[in-house]
Amino acid sequence: MNTTEAIRDRISTRAYLDKAVSNETIIKILDTARWSPSGTNTQPWKVAVVQGKTKQAITDAFLNANKNGIKPNPDYEYYPTEWVEPYKDRRFKCGMDLYKALEIGREDKEKRVEAALANYRFFDAPVTLFFFIDKIMCKGSWFDMGMFLQSVMLAAREQGLGSCPQASTSDYPDLVREILGVSADQFSLICGLSLGYADEDHPVNQYRTSREEVDSFTTWFE
Numbered sequence: 001m002n003t004t005e006a007i008r009d010r011i012s013t014r015a016y017l018d019k020a021v022s023n024e025t026i027i028k029i030l031d032t033a034r035w036s037p038s039g040t041n042t043q044p045w046k047v048a049v050v051q052g053k054t055k056q057a058i059t060d061a062f063l064n065a066n067k068n069g070i071k072p073n074p075d076y077e078y079y080p081t082e083w084v085e086p087y088k089d090r091r092f093k094c095g096m097d098l099y100k101a102l103e104i105g106r107e108d109k110e111k112r113v114e115a116a117l118a119n120y121r122f123f124d125a126p127v128t129l130f131f132f133i134d135k136i137m138c139k140g141s142w143f144d145m146g147m148f149l150q151s152v153m154l155a156a157r158e159q160g161l162g163s164c165p166q167a168s169t170s171d172y173p174d175l176v177r178e179i180l181g182v183s184a185d186q187f188s189l190i191c192g193l194s195l196g197y198a199d200e201d202h203p204v205n206q207y208r209t210s211r212e213e214v215d216s217f218t219t220w221f222e
């Protein structure tokens with residue numbers, strides 16, 4: 001698989017087979033991703049590989065918090081509070097297409113909630129990676145982290161694995177830090193990444209997002 005294929009072939013995988021991923025495979029992925037660039041080679045990423053009972057404990061804690069009406073309290077604001085075009089439209093389409101793939105109607109609030117809560121179950125992926133960054137680091141290091149995340153997803157692709165980055169799994173960072181024994185004073189939780197073998201036949205994995213053409217975001221100068 002070449003780089004172009006890996007980039008174009010990667011999708012957010014939201015249904016997985018009940019098939020274990022070996023630790024050797026996970027190590028291979030991280031061993032590749034560590035070669036991602038970062039400002040002055042600071043390599044600001046910290047990764048927790050979470051499986052089995054610990055993953056279940058995090059799912060239980062998330063679902064419990066949701067059930068008790070505890071408001072998400074992420075370490076950072078991913079999105080603006082007021083949406084404007086063209087982002088508003090793209091975001092709307094993204095959600096609508098996902099519901100369509102899952103055959104969830106416009107009025108079916110219950111199923112929508114269920115679909116959202118699937119995030120807290122990591123879409124039944126056998127592995128989730130949590131990405132943390134030292135609180136001392138600034139915005140620049142956060143984009144180093146973004147590059148690292150993409151490297152992880154592409155390396156996973158090469159290993160035949162699907163993945164889904166999930167900002168939703170940073171809704172309750174204190175719960176994650178507590179279960180994983182990560183210092184709340186030192187580390188911000190960026191997001192989780194579900195990882196596993198894709199259930200290729202599941203309708204949700206048939207759904208494909210689109211992208212704007214190069215001309216729409218590029219200006220040439222001479």
Ligand SMILES: Cc1cc2nc3c(=O)[nH]c(=O)nc-3n(C[C@H](O)[C@H](O)[C@H](O)COP(=O)(O)O)c2cc1C
Pocket residue numbers: 010011012013014094119164165166167168169191208209
């Ligand atoms: C940092 C980040 C956080 C995301 N969080 C979620 C999430 O919580 N739940 C989800 O289902 N998808 C999440 N996504 C996936 C996006 O919806 C997806 O990347 C986008 O719609 C493009 O689709 P594609 O990944 O299939 O190409 C996230 C993506 C990124 C990059």
